[in-house]
Amino acid sequence: MMDTMLETDESTVIALVVDDNKRVLKAKRELLHDQGIITFGVTNYHDAIREFRSVPRVDMVITDINLSTDELYSGKDTSGATLAQVLRAISSELPIYGYSAIFAEGQISDELSGAFTAYYPEGKLTLDQQLEYAVAWKAAAVQHRDQRLERAKHELERLKASYQMPDPNYSTLRDLTPGSGPTEDQDSIEEVLERAGYRIKLIEPGGARPRIDGAYARTRGPIVLWIRESGGITIAEVYAYPELYGHGETEERAIADVLLLMDGYANDLQGDDASSLDPKVLRLRNYLNSVLEV
């Protein structure tokens, strides 16, 4: 999963498709594939939730309204409408489309249907209708994706600006950045780090991250990382917090390492009273809380 964590090609659209009928699922994925959309297909509610949390970025969700109940979880409503409600709680703007292959079975209350961007309870759709909908779905997904990317870029700029002022701790950063050498005080942190061979990497808000309990979560982000090859290994450091660094033989492993470290520190500091923390550590906790879902 980590191998795909940061493969965020901005031109792609990623859709999660949910249908308990594998033939219908395959047909839906082919329909979307023909529109140039990358799809992840799952056949039940629980796999959908897990996949949504672990796929780096989902631009839209298309689900059968009448998903069959998983016997393991009998008693719990695992319909597509419930799935839409859960996903809507996570993202208020995510395009979520529901459909029912059988006429009228997909009829649901206004309350439940409210979680969908649109839903189609009228039964089997003609090929022309499906193509028409697929084009509209893609347009909505592209809009959603672009809005997210735009917000991420703004947030990155805001972070950079906030780091430049009012009181960046240049000396600490230089101390902790081997190879940066003597520099003038007026140099920006970016200049210092680039001179030392680092390059910037952004994990967008909503990106998948590993947790120390073995599960995956999504970042509240954005998280800015500085990446540097060093002696055959890759070091990933978190922007604004040079104390937070991870390493691995590949960039993905180094990033996973630093994200695990952040999750660990977030856990360590979660229950502490603010008065028991030095301002520096308190600032670290606030930072972790702002970028991770604790």
Next chain:
Amino acid sequence: MQISTADAWRVLRKLKFELSDCKHHVRGFFTLDGKKLFPVHFSFGNKDLPGNVPEKFRKSLYLSEAEIRELFACHIDRLRYEQLLRVRGVLPPGKTFGSKTA
């Protein structure tokens, strides 16, 4: 200098860092009078800390190269470490001896 994960673990315990560990990292905080002052960590997975990680580990402890050699040679204890942190301004000026630890 090379630092093994076992040595890193040993010196943090010796300096009475408040430590927690999981499968991937040993994380710790330097704590004085019940207050967490700064973090330090290292990762498992290698016999020796790789690349420039030993350098980062050293700097996260606010020690010079000579001092960290002394530390690994067991010449620096918690009290001496507190003195060094005061000299560097990491700890506020105050009583040097007999300060209450974590």
